Amino acid sequence: MNLEQQLRKYLIMGSQDCDRDPLSILDEAIEGGITAFQFREKGEGSLQGDEKYQLAAALQQRCKTAGILFIVNDDVDLFRRLNAEGIHVGQSDEHVKGIREAHPDAVIGLSVSDLHEWENSPVDLVDYLGAGPVYPTTSKKDANPVSGTEWIKELKERQPDMPVVGIGGITTENAHRVMEAGASGTAVISAITKAEDIRKAVGEL
Numbered sequence: 164m165n166l167e168q169q170l171r172k173y174l175i176m177g178s179q180d181c182d183r184d185p186l187s188i189l190d191e192a193i194e195g196g197i198t199a200f201q202f203r204e205k206g207e208g209s210l211q212g213d214e215k216y217q218l219a220a221a222l223q224q225r226c227k228t229a230g231i232l233f234i235v236n237d238d239v240d241l242f243r244r245l246n247a248e249g250i251h252v253g254q255s256d257e258h259v260k261g262i263r264e265a266h267p268d269a270v271i272g273l274s275v276s277d278l279h280e281w282e283n284s285p286v287d288l289v290d291y292l293g294a295g296p297v298y299p300t301t302s303k304k305d306a307n308p309v310s311g312t313e314w315i316k317e318l319k320e321r322q323p324d325m326p327v328v329g330i331g332g333i334t335t336e337n338a339h340r341v342m343e344a345g346a347s348g349t350a351v352i353s354a355i356t357k358a359e360d361i362r363k364a365v366g367e368l
């Protein structure tokens with residue numbers, strides 16, 4: 164699978180997003196057919212220190228066994244310690260240039276919410292872009308204003324060969340609009356972590 168195919172069904176999750184064991188949720192999502200996973204341990208109720216590391220390592224092991232791309236959000240030290248395949252950063256996180264210099268082969272994802280961010284970002288140094296929030300989200304308190312699917316279309320016009328994943332408020336009902344706009348995949352938290360039947364939800368995505 165190339166990166167574009169790997170980004171198709173992209174689960175993002177930390178313990179703060181889970182009403183039950185994160186490992187069981189990941190197992191069910193893997194059975195359902197996710198293709199990438201981002202460890203995002205962040206916000207109210209999130210684990211710190213060794214507890215965070217232990218959970219990340221356990222989730223990474225599940226992804227390794229299943230052959231699923233494993234990406235760490237924000238925490239470059241954790242990404243290094245785990246020797247993870249990828250790191251996702253946003254506009255206020257560690258700069259892409261330094262990460263790329265130190266890790267030429269890493270999969271690096273960058274969030275871009277609007278044209279100003281895109282124009283001022285080192286987009287030639289990253290492997291994919293996270294575009295959003297496409298729709299209103301309750302999973303990220305400090306989310307930027309909603310960008311709609313138009314933003315994905317615009318990114319694909321400007322950088323046709325750059326894989327773009329839509330993120331924010333994506334559900335099994337609206338995911339098709341994100342793909343129709345030109346995204347390589349959908350990145351979701353609640354559509355999977357809060358689903359009654361996780362395998363079914365991943366299938367429907």
Ligand SMILES: Cc1ncc(COP(=O)(O)OP(=O)(O)O)c(N)n1
Nearest residue numbers: 236237251252253254274293330350
């Ligand atoms: C795939 C993907 N796209 C966007 C984001 C958001 O990143 P960021 O803006 O840095 O916000 P946090 O997730 O760090 O709160 C993402 N994590 N993944």
Ligand SMILES: Cc1ncsc1CCOP(=O)(O)O
Nearest residue numbers: 300302303331332351352353
């Ligand atoms: C991390 C992140 N970045 C932009 S929106 C968002 C949260 C996505 O969560 P959900 O899929 O539950 O809306």
Ligand SMILES: [Mg+2]
Nearest residue numbers: 237252253256
């Ligand atoms: Mg970030």
